[in-house]
Every structure is written in structure tokens, then in C-alpha cells.
Amino acid sequence: MSSGDTSRGEPAIHAEHLHKRYGHKVAVDDVSLRVEPGEVVGVLGTNGAGKTTTVEMIAGVRKPDRGRVSLLGMDPQRERAKVRQVLGVQLQEATLHGALTVSELIGLYRTFYPDPRLAGELLELVGLDEQRAVRFEKLSGGQQQRLSIALALAGRPRVVILDELTTGLDPRARRRMWATIEHLRTEGVTILLVSHTMEEVERLCDQVVLIDDGRVIAVGTPTGLVARAGAENLDDAFVALTGKELEVAE
Numbered sequence: 712m713s714s715g716d717t718s719r720g721e722p723a724i725h726a727e728h729l730h731k732r733y734g735h736k737v738a739v740d741d742v743s744l745r746v747e748p749g750e751v752v753g754v755l756g757t758n759g760a761g762k763t764t765t766v767e768m769i770a771g772v773r774k775p776d777r778g779r780v781s782l783l784g785m786d787p788q789r790e791r792a793k794v795r796q797v798l799g800v801q802l803q804e805a806t807l808h809g810a811l812t813v814s815e816l817i818g819l820y821r822t823f824y825p826d827p828r829l830a831g832e833l834l835e836l837v838g839l840d841e842q843r844a845v846r847f848e849k850l851s852g853g854q855q856q857r858l859s860i861a862l863a864l865a866g867r868p869r870v871v872i873l874d875e876l877t878t879g880l881d882p883r884a885r886r887r888m889w890a891t892i893e894h895l896r897t898e899g900v901t902i903l904l905v906s907h908t909m910e911e912v913e914r915l916c917d918q919v920v921l922i923d924d925g926r927v928i929a930v931g932t933p934t935g936l937v938a939r940a941g942a943e944n945l946d947d948a949f950v951a952l953t954g955k956e957l958e959v960a961e
């Protein structure tokens with residue numbers, strides 16, 4: 712990943728000079744990022760740094776005030792139908808029909824795609840096999856989150872955007888989700904994930920984008936950022952680069 716180099720092949724995700732303002736609040740201020748095919752890239756920042764707004768613009772669900780996004784060479788706003796076939800998105804505020812069961816929702820999402828993953832594989836990937844007959848509204852918060860990740864993976868997407876992959880999950884569910892990401896990586900899926908957890912980013916990500924106050928303040932490999940900051944670990948590097956502690960979001 713880099714913020715401007717165009718010498719390689721077509722990137723999976725290329726965001727250029729994104730700006731977004733809510734009233735007087737500048738949420739995203741000139742964010743550019745480039746993710747190569749097959750990379751796992753983490754977006755890290757404190758609460759309110761602009762991470763969700765950034766990934767929502769990349770996913771095409773929020774319109775930037777300025778700037779451009781290219782997803783596998785397509786415009787996620789203008790070519791929404793085509794992009795949906797190759798992009799899987801799990802966003803923070805996804806709302807699903809509460810009266811449908813896990814199986815019904817998975818079945819419904821599978822109909823959106825020409826070559827969906829098998830329902831059993833999706834249930835297995837996120838560990839919801841035993842909940843297949845449970846209505847969405849009866850699932851715990853963590854189970855709802857896992858289901859939304861399964862739905863994001865239903866169409867065998869080439870690019871996946873995950874906002875807060877493991878926030879609120881217990882340690883077992885968190886490790887399972889990490890294993891899922893590692894499995895997707897072996898399939899060559901490109902993954903952009905918002906995270907609050909250094910351990911998660913260090914374990915999963917090839918590259919990390921640090922966002923603070925709506926701006927990208929550093930991009931690099933986890934070990935590269937630690938070295939650049941002269942720090943012992945990614946936690947300390949984050950503090951050195953931003954002057955802030957990363958809140959733990961459970």
C-alpha cells in the first residue's frame with residue numbers, strides 16, 4: 712500500500728484526496744490510500760478520527776464532498792450494481808430484518824450472487840451453525856456482528872471492507888474471526904479493516920494506515936511503523952506518532 716505510487720498494476724482500492732464534512736465538522740480531510748490486490752490493510756485511529764466515514768466512502772455508501780474512489784477500476788457510487796458483485800461490506804450500522812432467521816438471511820443473500828459460498832461454509836466461517844434457526848433479533852450483539860460478516864462474504868467478494876471486525880466479540884469469537892481473515896487471505900481476497908486493536912492489526916495486516924483528526928498521519932507495515940517511531944511496539948508507535956492513546960473499544 713502507498714498513498715500515491717501508480718507504477719504497479721491496477722490497485723484493488725484507490726482512494727484519492729477524499730474530503731467529507733458534516734456541517735462544520737471536517738470528518739475526513741484529504742485522505743488518499745492505495746491497496747494492492749491480496750493485501751490486508753488495517754485502518755487505525757482514535758474514536759472520531761474519521762475511519763468509518765473513510766471506509767463508507769470507499770464502499771460507495773457515503774458520497775465524498777471531494778475526491779475519487781476506484782474499486783477494482785470501478786466507481787463505487789456510479790457503478791454500484793457491478794461493484795456489489797465483487798465487494799463485501801460489513802459496516803457498523805447495518806440493519807437486517809429482525810424476524811428472519813440466520814438461515815433465511817444467509818439464503819436471501821446467497822440469491823444476490825451468481826456463485827455464492829455454500830450456506831454451511833458461511834455458517835462455519837463465522838461459527839453460527841448452532842444458531843441457524845434463530846431469528847436475527849434474538850441473536851446477541853456479537854452473533855449479529857458475525858452474521859453480518861458472513862453476509863459480507865456470501866458472494867465470494869474479491870474485496871472485503873470490514874468496520875470493527877472484532878469489537879464486542881469474546882476472545883474465542885475474536886480468534887475465530889482472525890482465522891477467517893487468514894483464510895480469506897489465502898484465497899487472495901483484498902481486505903480493508905477498521906480496527907481498534909493493535910494485536911489484531913499486528914497479526915493480520917500487511918499495512919496499516921493511521922488516521923487522526925481526519926488525516927492520514929502514517930502508512931507502513933506494522934514493524935515499519937514501530938521502527939519509524941523508535942518504539943517498542945505498535946501501541947507505543949501509535950502514541951509516538953499521534954500523541955494520543957488508542958482507546959480500547961470492547
Ligand SMILES: Nc1ncnc2c1ncn2[C@@H]1O[C@H](COP(=O)(O)OP(=O)(O)OP(=O)(O)O)[C@@H](O)[C@H]1O
Nearest residue numbers: 733736737738756757758759760761762763764765
Ligand atoms: N452522520 C454524521 N453527522 C455528523 N457528524 C458525524 C456523522 N458521522 C460521523 N460524524 C463525526 O465525524 C467524525 C468522524 O466520525 P467517524 O465515525 O468517521 O470516525 P471513526 O474514526 O470511525 O470513529 P469511531 O472509532 O468512534 O467509530 C466524528 O467527529 C463524528 O462525530
